[in-house]
Each structure stands twice: as structure tokens, then as C-alpha cells.
Amino acid sequence: MLEKDIESKVCSYAKTKDFLVYKFTSPNRRSVPDRIFLGSGGLCFFIEFKAPGKEPTSAQEREIERISRKGHRVYVIDSIEAGKRAVNFEATGDASWLSDQSGGFQPVQCPDDAVVGHGPGKDSGSPDKHS
Numbered sequence: 001m002l003e004k005d006i007e008s009k010v011c012s013y014a015k016t017k018d019f020l021v022y023k024f025t026s027p028n029r030r031s032v033p034d035r036i037f038l039g040s041g042g043l044c045f046f047i048e049f050k051a052p053g054k055e056p057t058s059a060q061e062r063e064i065e066r067i068s069r070k071g072h073r074v075y076v077i078d079s080i081e082a083g084k085r086a087v088n089f090e091a092t093g094d095a096s097w098l099s100d101q102s103g104g105f106q107p108v109q110c111p112d113d114a115v116v117g118h119g120p121g122k123d124s125g126s127p128d129k130h131s
Helices: 003-016 058-069 080-092
Strands: 020-023 035-038 044-049 073-077 106-109 115-118
Touching: 003 020, 003 035, 003 044, 003 080, 044 058, 044 080, 058 073, 073 080
Parallel strands: 044 073, 073 115
Antiparallel strands: 020 035, 035 044, 106 115
């Protein structure tokens, strides 16, 4: 499946959960995540979409860490199901949405306790923060 197909399906799903979804581009800053998701009560998170099995570039990893250090969650998503789990977590605050027996979405902790999601193959931790 192509990255754009995953992105399209996850963004459509997020809209059904009442999120505003915007393409994120920054003229003076490369490697920002693909999308910003805005929810009620000031909720804001980001998703970097990848084709299945692909990893963020080192520049993207640096930008993800930079955003995470400001207290925002950034997810790296490489499947529709993983994207839906991230959206459900943000919509409900229920971390059980993040677990996946098949190895899809696995959150890992940043130094500031913001949750950054990665697809299969990354170390996992359990989220303990939801603003």
C-alpha cells in the first residue's frame, strides 16, 4: 500500500471522530510531520505517514523529537489500522487502543514523556501521558 493511501484513509477516519485535519507544511522548516490533527479542548497531535515498513529519515526523527519536547504527540504511522488506533487513543485517552497483538503500532517514550508512535520493529513502551 502506498503512503498516500494510508494517509487518505486515516485522515478520513479522523474526520469521522470530529478532528480537524490539516496538511502540515512549513516553508522554512523541512521534515515536519505530514499532518496536524486538532480536537476539542485544545487537543493537537501530529502524524508522519510512511509506506509499510519504512522509517523516518534522520531529519524527520529530529523534527519529531523537537515537537515532542514541546509536549505534543507525534505518531509515525505505516498502516491504516495503526493510524486508526492512534486516532482512537487521542479521541478517548484510552491507551488500550494502542496495543496490537500483530505488532502494528507500538508507542515509545520520548525524554519528556510525550508518546511517539512507530510501526513494527521499534522498541515499545507504554504510554503514561495524555494531555
